[in-house]
Amino acid sequence: xxxxxxxxxxxxxxxxxxxxxxxxxxxxxxxxxxxxxxxxxxxxxxxxxxxxxxxxxxxxxxxxxxxxxxxxxxxxxxxxxxxxxxxxxxxxxxxxxxxxxxxxxxxxxxxxxxxxxxxxxxxxxxxxxxxxxxxxxxxxxxxxxxxxxxxxxxxxxxxxxxxxxxxxxxxxxxxxxxxxxxxxxxxxxxxxxxxxxxxxxxxxxxxxxxxxxxxxxxxxxxxxxxx
Numbered sequence: 001x002x003x004x005x006x007x008x009x010x011x012x013x014x015x016x017x018x019x020x021x022x023x024x025x026x027x028x029x030x031x032x033x034x035x036x037x038x039x040x041x042x043x044x045x046x047x048x049x050x051x052x053x054x055x056x057x058x059x060x061x062x063x064x065x066x067x068x069x070x071x072x073x074x075x076x077x078x079x080x081x082x083x084x085x086x087x088x089x090x091x092x093x094x095x096x097x098x099x100x101x102x103x104x105x106x107x108x109x110x111x112x113x114x115x116x117x118x119x120x121x122x123x124x125x126x127x128x129x130x131x132x133x134x135x136x137x138x139x140x141x142x143x144x145x146x147x148x149x150x151x152x153x154x155x156x157x158x159x160x161x162x163x164x165x166x167x168x169x170x171x172x173x174x175x176x177x178x179x180x181x182x183x184x185x186x187x188x189x190x191x192x193x194x195x196x197x198x199x200x201x202x203x204x205x206x207x208x209x210x211x212x213x214x215x216x217x218x219x220x221x222x223x224x225x226x227x
Contacts, residue, residue: 049095053158053170056212057183057204064185068196075188075195080133080144082108089113089121092220094135095159097167102190104159104167105133105144107217121222123214132156132169134188147188147195154184157212165190173199 054061082090086108094103110127132148148156148169156171169186185198 049158049160050168050170052216053212056210056215059183059200059202059204063183063200063202064198065200068185068187068198071195071197074193075134075145075147077143078133078146079142080135081141089221092223093217095161095167097161098164101137101164102167103135103137104147104169105135106130106156106159106169107221108133111221113221123218123222128152130156132159134167134190148186156186157217162187172204178203 050061090105090108093107094105096103109131110129112124112126114122114124116122128151130148130150131146132150134145134147136144147167148154150156150171152174153176154171154173156169158170159167160170161167166187166189169188171184171186172181173184174181180203182203183200185200186195187198188195
């Protein structure tokens, strides 16, 4: 009989990334985005993740505006903790900060993966909602910051670190009015608690043809038990 490995947490309201945005009241509320920070080998990994995502969608980072809009709600501290076998399953897709103090967990919520009799792993699907957690390594058994809770209006696909205190999430936003999908960058600063959304005005046309998550992130997860 197949053994289900993970079905985590319950659905919640759509929060930060897809929620209301603050009205821009002054220039200093806007945040510059396109800066490269040298963090050695960790920087190489982060740049590879970003470049891979851009190449997959056949877009350039220049499509993102230089100024973003702050989100109204700050991310909350929530209960968090993975069983050891679950951590082993998902840790290949964790994105660690340059100093290894934090990591981003984009995949442990809502995935249904089963282990077959032969020990192989099989992907059965996932919840519509996607949660993105910012996890402090020293507190990973008790709590984490829930950065995003996305459903249909937004779907995060990749993460990378600008520096040891600033993490960026790459994904898409769906506009109900235009019925089109737009590349989106969400940037969170741990020190200031500022969370900013950068929405591109150029739509993407490859959505539905191929799935970024299944091509890259899921492949790593399913290979977690390979010797």
